[in-house]
Amino acid sequence: MLTKKWSLSPNRCFAPEPVQRRLAHQFFETISALPLVCPHGHVDPALLANPTARFGSPTELFIIPDHYIFRMLYSRGISLQALGIPTSDGSPVETDHRKIWQIFAEHFYLFRGTPSGLWLKDELINVFGVDEPLNARNAGYIYDYLEKQLALPAFSPRALFKRFNIEVLCTTDAASDTLENHQSLHQEGFTQIKPTFRPDAVVNLDTPSWRENLTKLESTVGREINTYAIFIQILEERRAFFKKMGATATDQSAATPYTTRLSAQEAETIFARALTNKLNPGDAERFTGHMFVEMARMSVEDGLVMQMHCGIMRNHNPDIFERFGSDKGADIPLKIEWTENLRPLLNAYGNNSHFHLILFGLDESTYSRELAPLAGHYPAVLLGPPWWFHDSVNGMERYFNMVMETAGLYNTAGFNDDTRAFVSIPARHAVWRRVACNWIAGLVMRGLVEEEEGYEMAQALAYDLAKAAYKL
Numbered sequence: 181m182l183t184k185k186w187s188l189s190p191n192r193c194f195a196p197e198p199v200q201r202r203l204a205h206q207f208f209e210t211i212s213a214l215p216l217v218c219p220h221g222h223v224d225p226a227l228l229a230n231p232t233a234r235f236g237s238p239t240e241l242f243i244i245p246d247h248y249i250f251r252m253l254y255s256r257g258i259s260l261q262a263l264g265i266p267t268s269d270g271s272p273v274e275t276d277h278r279k280i281w282q283i284f285a286e287h288f289y290l291f292r293g294t295p296s297g298l299w300l301k302d303e304l305i306n307v308f309g310v311d312e313p314l315n316a317r318n319a320g321y322i323y324d325y326l327e328k329q330l331a332l333p334a335f336s337p338r339a340l341f342k343r344f345n346i347e348v349l350c351t352t353d354a355a356s357d358t359l360e361n362h363q364s365l366h367q368e369g370f371t372q373i374k375p376t377f378r379p380d381a382v383v384n385l386d387t388p389s390w391r392e393n394l395t396k397l398e399s400t401v402g403r404e405i406n407t408y409a410i411f412i413q414i415l416e417e418r419r420a421f422f423k424k425m426g427a428t429a430t431d432q433s434a435a436t437p438y439t440t441r442l443s444a445q446e447a448e449t450i451f452a453r454a455l456t457n458k459l460n461p462g463d464a465e466r467f468t469g470h471m472f473v474e475m476a477r478m479s480v481e482d483g484l485v486m487q488m489h490c491g492i493m494r495n496h497n498p499d500i501f502e503r504f505g506s507d508k509g510a511d512i513p514l515k516i517e518w519t520e521n522l523r524p525l526l527n528a529y530g531n532n533s534h535f536h537l538i539l540f541g542l543d544e545s546t547y548s549r550e551l552a553p554l555a556g557h558y559p560a561v562l563l564g565p566p567w568w569f570h571d572s573v574n575g576m577e578r579y580f581n582m583v584m585e586t587a588g589l590y591n592t593a594g595f596n597d598d599t600r601a602f603v604s605i606p607a608r609h610a611v612w613r614r615v616a617c618n619w620i621a622g623l624v625m626r627g628l629v630e631e632e633e634g635y636e637m638a639q640a641l642a643y644d645l646a647k648a649a650y651k652l
Contacts, residue, residue, distance in 0.1 A: 186312050188305055192298070193573055193614035195622065203621035207634055208614055211642040215347035216609050219650035220376065220431065220487065220596040225351045227337045227602060228373055229361035234336060235603075238326040239264065239277035242303075243284055246601050248296045251509025253287055260504055268505045278323055285319030295572040295611065302607035307340070337602065344606050348372045348652050352431055355379040355418050356397040362425050374426040377419055377484065380433055382411075383471040385454045386464035408444075408451035412474065419482055428651045429485040429538075432475060436516050437490040437539075439525040440469040473525050480534045485650055489567065491516045491542035513542035513569060518550040530558040538593045538649060540564040544578060552586035562593045562649050571598065571608070576615040589637060594646030609642075616641040 194204045227233050235241040243249050243263060250263050261273040264280045274280055291297030304310040304322075308329050314322055329335050334343075341349070353359065353375045365373050381393040397414065398405050405411050419430070442450070447470055450463045472488065479486040495501035497510035518541065529535040537560050539551055555563040563583060566575040583592065597608040620634045620641075629637070646652070 186301075186305060186310065188302060193611060194618050197625075200618070200621045200625050203624055203631070203634070204614070204618040207617035207620055207638040210635055211613055211617070211638045212610075213345075214639075214643045215345050216605060217347055217594070217643055217646040217650075217652060218349045218597055218605060219429065219594075219646050219652060220350055220352070221598050221605075222352050222600040223349060223602050223605075224600070225353075225361035225365065225373060225375070228341060228349075228370065229364045231338060231368075232336075233338075235330050237277040238323050238330065239280045239284075241326075241330065241603065242300070242601075243280060247507055247509040248601070249284070252290050252294070252296065253284070254500075254509060256287065256290060258283060258287070260500070260508065265504055265508065267503055269503075278320065281323045282316070282319045285314050285322070286316040288314045295575075298573070298611060299601075299604045299607040302610065303603050306606070307603055308335075340603065346372070346605070348374065348647075350374045350376050350427075350429065350650070352376045352378050353422070354381050354393075354396075355415060356382070356393065356400045358400055359422070359425050366425065371426055374428065375422050376487075377422040377427055377430040378432070379415060379418075379430070379471075379475070383415075383432070383468060383475075384434065384464065385450070385459060385467050390454065391457070406455065408448040411451060415474075416478060416482075419478055419484060423482060423484060427484065429487055430475060430479065431487040431489065432472065433489040433492070434468050434472070435490070435493060435514060436465075437472070437488055437518050437521045437541075438465060438469040439472045439522055440466060441473050441524055441528070442466065442470040446470075469524075473528060476525050476529045476535060476537070479536070480529055480532055483534065483651075485536045485538060487538045487540065487564070489540040490518075492568070516541065516543050516546065518546055518554065522554065526554075526558055526560070530560045532560060535560040536562070536649070536651075538562045538564045540567040542567060542569060544570065544575075544582070547579065547582040548586060552583045555583075555587040555591040562591055563587050564593045565595045565612070567598065573611060573615055576612060577619065580616070580619040589640060590645070592645060593649035594641060594644070596646065613638075613642045 191201060194201045244265060250260060250265060253263060254260055262283060264274045267273060291300060304314065308326055310322055310325065312318060333339060349372065355377065359375055362373065362375050381387055382397055387393065394405060401414055403414065405414055447467065450467050453459050453463060475486055491514050493512050493514050495506055495510055496512040500508050500510045539561060541551060551563050555561045566579045570579065595609065595612040597605050599605060599608060617638050620637050623629045624631050624634050
């Protein structure tokens with residue numbers, strides 16, 4: 181292909197100090213070939229359920245579905261329409277994928293020093309064999325090359341799933357999802373692809389399309405949901421169905437981790453107001469807080485691991501939300517508080533041996549002050565890996581330095597890639613494994629752990645912790 185050879189540094193993510201780097205390499209060599217455990221993510225199961233499915237064009241693979249990519253381009257003044265991002269009302273957007281790719285290539289430099297840039301480089305080199313840096317000059321040539329690769333059977337989603345050595349992949353699925361794709365996969369023997377129960381669309385009453393989401397749930401179960409009691413019963417039944425289909429976990433997200441226990445009458449009253457679109461101020465927050473506690477109760481009863489992702493303001497940019505909908509790169513982290521907010525839930529279930537809770541937050545100031553102490557005390561609590569904006573080399577280093585001394589390595593949940601971008605999964609795991617091995621090497625150098633212990637720690641961070649945390 182080329183003019184200038186493109187390659188990944190074998191020392192990426194490792195410290196420049198020679199002894200630490202050598203140790204990091206040694207640890208990494210022992211775990212680099214371990215299977216990938218992907219306990220939380222957003223890959224569309226339809227991609228794998230259809231044996232003939234393909235990724236489409238390079239633009240459809242790398243740009244249009246990935247808000248990590250187009251949010252950066254948008255931040256530099258490139259409109260989402262110009263990038264082919266579908267509008268909510270179906271109004272026209274750019275449909276020439278080569279033109280969109282050219283824009284991407286001309287601005288590829290924007291991703292220097294970012295995790296997206298590191299993942300993209302890894303994907304292009306290791307997955308597709310691209311051997312020169314993408315730029316304005318070679319954009320068309322690389323597009324043609326990728327298009328030919330993507331047409332080959334070896335680059336189908338199922339072929340790459342096998343090539344990536346993915347042992348288990350958990351998707352994220354709405355409470356109303358029929359799980360027809362998972363059923364199809366299981367019939368073919370793909371039981372390592374598992375659903376995750378995500379009820380946000382119906383338990384967060386302030387979701388803009390809450391009533392439509394509830395109607396969809398009614399359609400799925402074939403019943404009218406006109407009382408809170410029926411609503412709870414339906415959620416319990418859906419969880420049971422998800423578990424039957426292989427689910428081991430649930431996931432909920434909210435702006436804050438506020439939890440509370442409402443009386444049955446209070447919950448029924450708020451739900452009735454939601455049905456008539458007459459919520460009072462504070463109703464939605466109180467109901468979401470109550471549903472966190474209810475989901476914890478259900479987890480004690482059915483054994484599903486509970487995940488909480490908190491600390492994000494969704495759809496911060498109303499213009500983008502109005503024109504393009506949610507998940508368009510306009511979600512912004514919030515400052516939040518865990519200790520008081522979680523207390524009602526943990527008072528109820530934090531000491532219960534049948535309850536398993538994994539916490540994720542975007543406010544790094546809470547790592548050492550709140551999250552690590554909570555995980556280091558309550559038997560039910562584990563701390564999830566750096567999430568979203570902090571799923572990066574520096575974000576991981578901060579996490580290790582701020583969390584591990586207080587929480588302890590074995591009170592954390594390993595790694596999850598949390599991505600829609602299927603072909604980025606190996607790159608994301610590689611970054612985590614490299615940063616983890618570099619951190620462990622630093623501990624060995626300072627005499628804080630023995631070298632023999634370092635190998636066990638690397639194995640735990642790369643593989644064991646995630647399997648145990650998610651009961652996989």
